[in-house]
Amino acid sequence: MLRFELQAECPVTGARAGLLHTGHGIVETPVFMPVGTQGTVKGVTPRDLAESLDAKIILANTYHLFLRPGHETIQRLGGLHKFASWPRAILTDSGGFQVFSLNSLRKITEEGVLFHSHLNGDPHMFTPESTVDVQLAFGSDIAMVLDECLGYPATHLEAKVSMDRTIRWARKGFDHFRRRMESIESIHALFPIVQGSMYADLRAECARELLDLNADGYAIGGLSVGEPRDLSQEMVEATVPLLPRDRPRYVMGVGMPEELPEYVARGVDMMDCVLPSRNARNGCLFTASGKVIIKHAKYKEDPAPLDAECRCYTCRNFSRAYLRHLFQAGEILFSTLATLHNLQRYLDIMRQMRQAILLGTFPQYLHAVRSVPILNS
């Protein structure tokens, strides 16, 4: 069992601070999990990720690693932690997001999802049971149930049909997971995922149904699929109060830097998002004073660091002008420096929030960040 130790709760907002005791170290929450889809957070070494950024947990993807190199290969090589040389915690997504992102390459049935590989077209059936097996073969500390990440917008009926199937899949996944765990010594958790599109009543219904599973943690999925920002937050508000107080809550796939406090304030403990890493590679850098689009001509001869307040390697050693040069020249070092910085920014925000919650100053922190206009320069 994955133990979650609640350390502090904000008396005003829903924010909490806690410790998640995984088989690969303690994760301090609220936490942001960098995304390493193919067993690597693009552009950074595991050494930098651990020693410099001090990330405690990263996310990897079942669909992608199943296709290449394959879960059996990874298992034979000692599991994903060893294979990727990442000794800390790993959460794996089930492939549920690919139901959304690769919607033209898959077919959903009651049994599961039939994907046609984006690499070579080969058909692969993903079921609630098989995705559990694949994730256990990886050695994931936290596995996710197979779900259907529904696009936006969807009708109430579509959302209901999809959600009911996701619930049935969660039950099957859990039955299978519990059977498998009878013969496995190490600590692994399986999180179910609350769906229900943008309908508060469905979100609530889904959450209540999934409570029966008595899971070690609960995820909220199906957000950031094209809906307005306030809707995503409303859905979290409609869900979190129904989830068990003593289990971690994970909102999947969010968000922009200024949104992180909003989710934490609503009682969210875990988040992940490709934004810091993907946007970094695309030249969009997040700083304390807003985003910096490094290709802009105005940075051509700017000797200042990207973010004077940031202590990351990039900000301590390089000018905006140099970073712009690397980006314009298509140099691979740009991706590394940019990703290092953006992840530092995200992880720092999470650490600041955690400190504030522990000190009881989270309301002031929230007020302060909310009053900063979001700069787009």
Added chain:
RNA sequence: GGACGGGUGGGUGAGUGGUUAAAGCCAACAGACUGUAAAUCUGUCCAUCCUUGCGAUGUACGAAGGUUCGAAUCCUUCCCCGUCCA
């Protein structure tokens, strides 16, 4: 001196009489990116004007003339560049 080949918008390079202000690529300048099919994708990219429209006008395919209703495209002369022969 002679024989060929060639000179197109910042670069490269299509286009050989009519939706050509001129393909594509690159550069430049912007925009997007939310459980990663993404080191990706999209837009702008001659000038001026406005009722910002698959708008108006002007200028433009080495230079100057010419043929034609119409020329980057055909003809004449000239100027450059490349290869080869003396």
